[in-house]
Amino acid sequence: MGTEVLLPREGQPAAVAPPLVEVEGLTMHFPVYKGLLRRRVGAVRSVDGLTFEIRRGETLALVGESGCGKSTAGRTILRLYRPTAGRIRFAGRDIATLEGESLRTLRPKMQMIFQDPQASLNPRMTAGAIVAEPLVEHCSFTPAQRRERVRALLDAVGLNPDFASRYPHEFSGGQRQRIGIARALALDPDFVVCDEPIAALDVSIQAQVVNLLMDLQAKLGLTYLFISHDLSMVRHIASRVAVMYLGKMVELAGVRELFESPKHPYTQALLSAVPAPDPKIEASRQRIILKGEIPSPLSPPSGCRFRTRCPQAVDLCARVEPERRVLPGGRSVACHFAQ
Amino acid sequence: MSEATEAYPAAAADPAKAERGQRSLWGDVWRQFRRHRGGMAGAILFLAIVLAVFVGPSLHDVDSQALNVREKNQGVSLLHPMGTDNLGRDMLARILAGGRISLAVGVTAMLLSLFVGSVVGVLAGFVRWLEGPLLRLTDLFLALPLLPLLLVTIMLFRDTLRAMLGPETGIFLLIVFVIGITSWMQTARVVRGAVLSVKEQDFVLAARAIGTRERRIVTRHILPNVLSPIMVSATLGIATAIITESALSFLGLGFPSDFPTWGRLLYDGVNYVQINPSRVIWPGLAISLTVLSINYVGDALRDALDPRLRGR
Numbered sequence: 001m002g003t004e005v006l007l008p009r010e011g012q013p014a015a016v017a018p019p020l021v022e023v024e025g026l027t028m029h030f031p032v033y034k035g036l037l038r039r040r041v042g043a044v045r046s047v048d049g050l051t052f053e054i055r056r057g058e059t060l061a062l063v064g065e066s067g068c069g070k071s072t073a074g075r076t077i078l079r080l081y082r083p084t085a086g087r088i089r090f091a092g093r094d095i096a097t098l099e100g101e102s103l104r105t106l107r108p109k110m111q112m113i114f115q116d117p118q119a120s121l122n123p124r125m126t127a128g129a130i131v132a133e134p135l136v137e138h139c140s141f142t143p144a145q146r147r148e149r150v151r152a153l154l155d156a157v158g159l160n161p162d163f164a165s166r167y168p169h170e171f172s173g174g175q176r177q178r179i180g181i182a183r184a185l186a187l188d189p190d191f192v193v194c195d196e197p198i199a200a201l202d203v204s205i206q207a208q209v210v211n212l213l214m215d216l217q218a219k220l221g222l223t224y225l226f227i228s229h230d231l232s233m234v235r236h237i238a239s240r241v242a243v244m245y246l247g248k249m250v251e252l253a254g255v256r257e258l259f260e261s262p263k264h265p266y267t268q269a270l271l272s273a274v275p276a277p278d279p280k281i282e283a284s285r286q287r288i289i290l291k292g293e294i295p296s297p298l299s300p301p302s303g304c305r306f307r308t309r310c311p312q313a314v315d316l317c318a319r320v321e322p323e324r325r326v327l328p329g330g331r332s333v334a335c336h337f338a339q
Numbered sequence: 340m341s342e343a344t345e346a347y348p349a350a351a352a353d354p355a356k357a358e359r360g361q362r363s364l365w366g367d368v369w370r371q372f373r374r375h376r377g378g379m380a381g382a383i384l385f386l387a388i389v390l391a392v393f394v395g396p397s398l399h400d401v402d403s404q405a406l407n408v409r410e411k412n413q414g415v416s417l418l419h420p421m422g423t424d425n426l427g428r429d430m431l432a433r434i435l436a437g438g439r440i441s442l443a444v445g446v447t448a449m450l451l452s453l454f455v456g457s458v459v460g461v462l463a464g465f466v467r468w469l470e471g472p473l474l475r476l477t478d479l480f481l482a483l484p485l486l487p488l489l490l491v492t493i494m495l496f497r498d499t500l501r502a503m504l505g506p507e508t509g510i511f512l513l514i515v516f517v518i519g520i521t522s523w524m525q526t527a528r529v530v531r532g533a534v535l536s537v538k539e540q541d542f543v544l545a546a547r548a549i550g551t552r553e554r555r556i557v558t559r560h561i562l563p564n565v566l567s568p569i570m571v572s573a574t575l576g577i578a579t580a581i582i583t584e585s586a587l588s589f590l591g592l593g594f595p596s597d598f599p600t601w602g603r604l605l606y607d608g609v610n611y612v613q614i615n616p617s618r619v620i621w622p623g624l625a626i627s628l629t630v631l632s633i634n635y636v637g638d639a640l641r642d643a644l645d646p647r648l649r650g651r
Contacts, residue, residue, distance in 0.1 A: 080547055107550030120541035124563040124646055133559075134549045167646040183545070 019053035019089075020191055020223050021077065026050040026086035026096075028069075028076045032298065045297050046072040048247040049086070051324070054191070059217065059224040061238035061255070063231060063270070067294060069247040070227045071115075074193040077225065078110055079103055090191070108138050108187035115196040117176035121168040127154070127179050128164030134186040153182040158212060174205035178212070185216065193225045198233060206230075210237055231274045235259055243267045246305045247297055249324065253331035263327065263338040265310050266290075304335070312337060371643040378639020384632040388625070392438035403432035403599055415617070422617050424607070434621055437599035442629065444515055444584045444600070449576035451519030456526025457562075457569055463527065464534025465557060474531075481524045486586075492517050493592045510594055518583050526572040533565035567641050574637030578630035601626050 027050075029043035046069040054060045062070045076083050079095055088096045095106060114120035121130055131150045135141055141149065151161035157178040168176055177197060184192055194213065198206040210233055216222060228234050234241060234255070241258045243251040243266065251264040262268045269288040276282040290309045295301055301308050307317035316336055324334040372378055396403075399420075406426050415422055420431045463473035493513060500509035537543070538561060546556050585602015587593035594600055601622045608618030642648045 075544075078548055080544060104550040104552075107548065112545070112548045114541050114545060116541055120545045122542040122546075122560050122564070124644075125559075133546070133551065137549055137551050137555070169647045180545075183549070187549075 018056060020056040020091060021054040021225070022087075022089040023053065023077060024051050024087040024089075026073065026076060026088060027084045028072050028081055029084045042298055043084075045247050045300060047076060047083075048300075050244075050249050052242055052249065052252055054223055054225060056190075056223055057217075057221055058239040059226050059237055061226045061228060061234040061241045062244060063228060063234055063241060064244035065229060065270075065294060067297070068244045069297070070229075070244055071195050073244070074112070074195050074225055074227050078112055078193055080112075108134070109189055110191045110193070111184035111187065111189040113177075113180050113184050113192060113194045113197045116200050117173055117180050118168070118200075120180055121176060123168055126165050126167055127159075127171070130168070130179060131164070131182045131186055134183060138187055149186070150182075153186055154179075156185070156216070157182045172205075173201050174208060177201060177205075177209050181209075181212065181216070185220070188220075189222070191223045191225070193227070195227045196229070197226075198230065199228070206233065213237065231271065243270065246294060246300055248305055248334065250306065250335070251331070251333045252324070253333075254329075257329060257331055263331070263333040264306075264335050265312050266306050367646075368640075368643045371648075372639050375639035375642060377635040378643075381632040381635025381639070384628060385636060388438065388629055388632070389442065392435055392442060395435040396432065399431055399435065401429045401432040403428060403436040404597060422615065424611075424615075424618055430604075430618065430621055433599040433604060434601070434625055437601045437604055437622070438625060440511070440594065440598070441581050441584065441601040441626070444511065444518070445577040445581040445629070447515045448518040448522070448580035448584075449573055451515060452523040452576055452580070453526060453569065453573050455519065456523035456572065457530050459523065459527040460530025461534055461557060461561060461565075464531040465538060465553075465561060470531075473527075477524050477527050480521065483521075485521050488521065489517055489587060490590070490592060493587070497592075506595065507598075514584060514587060514593060517587075518580050522576060522579055522583070526569065526576070529568040529572060530565055533568050534561055537561055537564045563644075566644055570637045570641040570644075574630075574634045577633050578626075581626055581629070 026047060027045075028047040029045050031040050032042050032044060033039065034041045048069075050073055052060070062073060064070050072081070075081055077088055079088070079098065083096050086096060087094055090106070090110060093106075095103065098106065121127075125133075128147070128150050131153055132146050135146050135149060139146075147164075150164055154161045154164060159175060159178050159182070163171070163175075168179070171179065177200075180197075197213070198209050201209060213224070214237060217224060224237075226234065226238055238255045240252065240254050242249055243258075243264065245266050251258065251262070251267045253263075258267065259271065262271050265288075269290050272286060272288040276285055288311065292309050295305070295308055301318070303319050303321050304310070304313070304317040305321075307313040310317065320336070322334045322336045324332045325338075326332045327338070372382075406428060422430050424430060424433070459473050459477065463470050463477075496513055497510065500513050503509060504512065543556060543560055546560055551559070581602060584593060584600060585605055588600055588603035588606065593603065604622040605619060605626070608615075608622065612619050
């Protein structure tokens, strides 16, 4: 026991590692009911046919603007929702239709870190009880063993283990997020979905938390799905980036290729919004300002979903939905014109 | 362990502080409760009432049923500290004897209605397919004309229960049951509303992601966070139960007519309010003080159970 509870695992280089999570045609529609008879009048198509894989030990970033289905995708992959269609393979096993106890036994291997550290911690439980909850649910530890493990976990995320008896409101935002991370790590997971883990934090704390996540990844061989809209942070932490627009994945590429030469017009617009640290470059930065607003996921546009705001859209885009094509270098993009 | 102590020398230097990990929830609650002045006053008053009611009769050794028509409608005296009624029965003895029943009925009926209300409310708020049926059931109970229902229930079951359990226990159980079963609806509605808002919070989703069983999600995450409305209905419920019991007694359907309860004493006194106002004042005061003290206790308990308010 003691500090040995957080055993480092063999990390493999991401490029050759086998996929840990494979998502195929993942679709999540939320039905909308209306009227006196609660008739089904349509569905919010939050996630529509996502296909990608996450390799063991890598960090795949999922980016896109608010409401594009990033968080829904992350939660569906963790089976917090039941997908409308599609397959989710976790470590080779299809978990899209698992229910009840067989899903529960799988939970320890996949965990989640939430956006709002305030809301994701039960205000009536102490930090120790929060971190111990997964242990209570899945391990047959004695109370003394559990206490020891909780102290080790708090220590591992950089919190004083003596804080275990404090309540969430007695911590700062960054410390609360560390508690959330400790809870996610309690069961030694392989895969962690980080749902905008830094969006609610001060800028000065964001770097600390991201660096903590990266340290833990290096030490424990974790695989991350990092959901974010902070592109500079994504560039820092991710190995590959997937860009979503209105429930569809428009581009998937290695982090360097994506930031150096974005292919999809939406990615280009997104990247043009990132401020440059150098004031000279910043002054000459050409922003692509998109027209209009993101269409409603209740009735997405025909053909390419981005066509209503795309500066390059032509007739073809309204008629034919572009499939995601693999380009040289292993990257893929869903646009008729991308080369 | 060694790493931890190196990194945090303060913790190693002060072993007493490290022990704080074992500080218990109820210890904290009690510490905070003691700091709530109203709550402490309420608790002491309530304990005093309970003590008086259960120990008092052995100190004030007068039979509450003994008639003495020559001493009827007397005022305050050493022999009769609260005076006598129109049949010369000692009021203090009757208040003490009546308090036992009233308190027992009030607390038990409140617990019953609280239990039913919380279970219905949590289920209606948490289990989607039960929501409709349970809400309709609640509406049904709310729409029932209560007094006729009470009358019919008591008429139907009084004699059977009396024969089975004896006159006092039988009627006690019947009254507690009848009051409890007809007063849970408000609690259920309030609790359901609170559950609906709590269950959408991220920490419930986090518990799901951990793989916490639904039952545990309810007991560990939902229930503690809907405690405030439950406490409020609990404190109000005791008052309602005491008053309902007196209404039943007034209609001659509660305890036997020579059997004193606070509500009964109050109603009996109403006719004599001009001759002898103390006959209304004393039982009224007893009911009010009990309800007031319980309200304060509930208030303090609710604050003490909320860690965010604790330590302020």
